[in-house]
Amino acid sequence: MVKCLTMLLGLFVMVNTSNAQQSENSFKIGGAVRFNLMNKSWVENKTQPEMTWDTWRLNVDGSQGGIDFSFEYRFYPTFDTHFIHHGYLGYGLSDDLYMKLGVVQVPFGISKFASHSWWFQGQYYFGLEDDYDMGIKFDYAGIDKLDLNFAYFRQAEPEGPSAGGVTYGNAGAGRYSYDITPGSVMIDGETVQASIRELNQFNLRAAYHLSQALEVGASAQVGGIYNSIHNESEWSTAVAAHLVADWGKGWNFKGSWISHNYKAKADDGRVLDIVPMGAYGSSYGVMAKANTYAAGIAKTVKTDFGPIKSLQFYVDYTYVDKTKADFEDMQHLVPGVLISAGPVYTYVDYAMGKNQPWLNSSFGKGLGAGDPNAEWNKRFNVNIGYYF
Template identity: 30%
Template sequence: MSEKNASTTGAAMVALMLLSGGVAAADTADTPWNLGGAVRFNYEHKSWQDDYPNGFFGLDTARLDVKYDDGVVIGSAQYRYNHFPKGQGGYWQHFLQHGWVGMRFADKSTLHVGLDRNMFGLQPFTSNNFYESIAFYAGFEDKFDLGLTYASKPGPVEWQVGFYPRDGGSYGGGGNTAGASNRYSYNIVADDDQQGYGTGQRDQERNTLIGRVALKMDGDGRNEVGLSALTGTIRNTTRSEGRDTRRNALAVHYRGGAGRWNVALEALRYNYKTSHGAQQTYGGLDPNSFVMLGGFGYPYPVASKGDIYIANLSYDLPGKLGPFSGFKLYNDYSVLRKRVAGYKNSVQNVSGMSFSAGKWLFYADFMWGKHHPYLSPDGGGLALTSRQHDGFTRRINLQAGFYF
C-alpha cells in the first residue's frame, strides 16, 4: 500500500537497474535471476458510503518483482503502482516496497542491507486476509525500513536482529495525496495541511533497533512461540517546539495448529513518547496523546500508547472445484486498546476465504469494525473518536490478482 523523496531516489534507480539486469539474465539457462510481478483488481462496497450504493470496481496494484540468488549472494526488490477509483479516494501513487541485497553464509544464516522487512511479531504476516490487521495500520505488521537485518541459521531456536537508521522514505503520487505519506509502510510522518490534520507535527522515525526470537515447538516448525522488542528515536524536526524522544514496543506471539486448523495469536504493547508544542494538535486534544502515522497517500492520528491483541483462526478445505483449489476459510480479529483517557478502542474483524486457480489468486473478505480509518468514516479512529461514529460499519472486498 505507498512511498517518495531525494533520499530514496537512488534506491529506486538501483531497483530499476536490477530489474533491467533481471530481464537480460532471464534469457539464460539456470539463471540466478527471477523476474515476476502481479496485477490485482478489487470490487469494494462500504456500508457508510452513500454516494456508491452499488460499490465500485478498479485497479488495485500493478507491481514488478526481481529476485537474485546464486546460493551466496541474494537480493530482492519490488516496485508498485496503485491507481484507486473515486470510491476509494480517486488517486494514484508509486513506490519501492522493498529493495535489498545480502549474503547467505555457510550455516544458512543471512544478512540483508537495504529497504527490508521489520522482523517484529508474527512473520511474514500476522493475518490471512488482504487488509491485514490493526497492527498494520499502527505500523507493526508488514513494515519495511532502511538498514541491516541479520537472521540466524534455521533451527529449533531462531533469532533476528535489525537496525534501521531511517524509514523507507516517501515516493510519488497524485496532487490529492500527502507527499510525506506516499509510501507502503505506515511510519510516523510529517502531517500535511491540505490532506492531513494541519497539526504542524513534523516527526520522523530514526535509529530503530529490533530483536526477535522464536522457539519451534515441533520438528516441522508449525507450532512456534516468540518474543519481539523494538526501540527507536522519534526525530522532532521542529526543534523549537520540542526535542527528540523514544518509541518502544514489545510483542509475544504464537502460531500453530493441528490437521487443517491453524491459529495465530499476538499481544503487543507500544508507547510513543513525544514532545510536541501546545499548538501542534487539532480539536483541542493533548498534542502528546497521539502521533501522526502515514501511508498510502494520507496521514492520520494514532493513540500514542496502546495494546494490540490479535486472534486469527483458519481452516484449509480439501479438494478442488473445477480449476479452483487451495481454499482457506478464516476469521481474523484484532483490537487496539488505547491507553489514553477518553480514547475509544478500535476493532477490526475480517471473515473470508482465499483460493487460487493457476496464476490467479482470489480473496473474498467481509470486514466489520469501528474507529478505524479504513473501515469506517472515522478518519481519526485510531486516536480520539467522535460519538457519531460509535456504531459498527462494514466493508466488502472481492479481489482477483494475476501473479507471474
C-alpha cells in the same frame, strides 16, 4: 551510529566467502495485477458496488556470485501513488547467519503476516505488521528450534508521491507500510504541527519452535522519533508476544499481543497523545500508546473445482485498547475465504470495523481519539490478483 553501520557494511564486503552459503546464478522477473470489487455500508449512492484497479507491481529477484538480490515496486492507480515495497542485497555470512541490506521487513511479531485476510490485522494500520524500513537485518538459525532476527534501521523506507503532499498534510505518506510522517494532529481541539519522522530503530525477534506445528515468540523494538524543529529524538518502544499453531487437517491459529509507546513531541514542545502516520499517499492520526490483541483462525480445504485447488476459510479479529482514558477503542473483524486457482488468488472478505480508519465514513478517523458513537461499518470486498 554511522560508525556502526560502516563496520557492518565492511563486514558485508570482507567476509570470508569460503564459509558463506553460495547460491546458483539466477535472474527472474515477475509481478502481479490486482483488482477490487467493493460495497461500503456507509456510502448511500448508486456508485455502489464499485470496481477499482487495486495495484500492479514489478518483482526482480536474482543471485550472482553468492550475493542475492530482491526488489519489488508497486503502483496504486486508485491512490495516485507508487513506491518501493522492498529492495535488498542478501548474503549468507555462514550456514546459520544470513544478512539483508536495504529496504527489508522489520522483524517484529508474527512473520511474515499476523493475518489471514487481505485486510491484515489491526496493528498494520499503525506500523506493527508487515512493516518495511531501510537498514540492515540478520537472521540467525544456529540454535536448535530457535530463530533469531536482529536489525538496525536508519530510517523508514523511501517514499513515493503522496496525495497533495505538504498542501494537504500528506508529506511522506506515499509508502506501503505505515510510518510516522511530518504532519498535524489535534490536541484539545487545537491543530498542532509535528515535524517528526522515524530515525535509528533497533529490533530483536525470537521465535521458538516447540514442534513443527507450534511456534511461540517475543519481539522488542526501540527507535527514535526525530523532531527536525528541535533537532532531537524521543525514544519510542514496542514489545510483542505471539503464538502460531497448526493442527489437524489444515487448521491454523495466529495470536499476538502488542504494547507500544510512540513517544514524540510536537513542534511547540508538547508531548503528543496522537502522532501523524501515513501510507498509500494519505496520513491520519494514531494514538501514541495502546495495547493490541489480535487473533485469527483458518481452515484450508483442498479442492478440485477446475483450476481451484484450495479454499482457506478464516476469521481475523483485532482489539486496540487505547491507553488514554477518553480515547475510544478500535475493533476490526474480518471473516472471509481465500480462493487459490493457479496464479490467481482471490480474497472474498466481509470486513467490519468500529473506529477502524479504513472502515470509516471520514477516512483515517478512528485510531486517534476515536468516536464514542461509532457504529460497526462494513465493507464487502473481493480482491482478485494474478501473480506471475
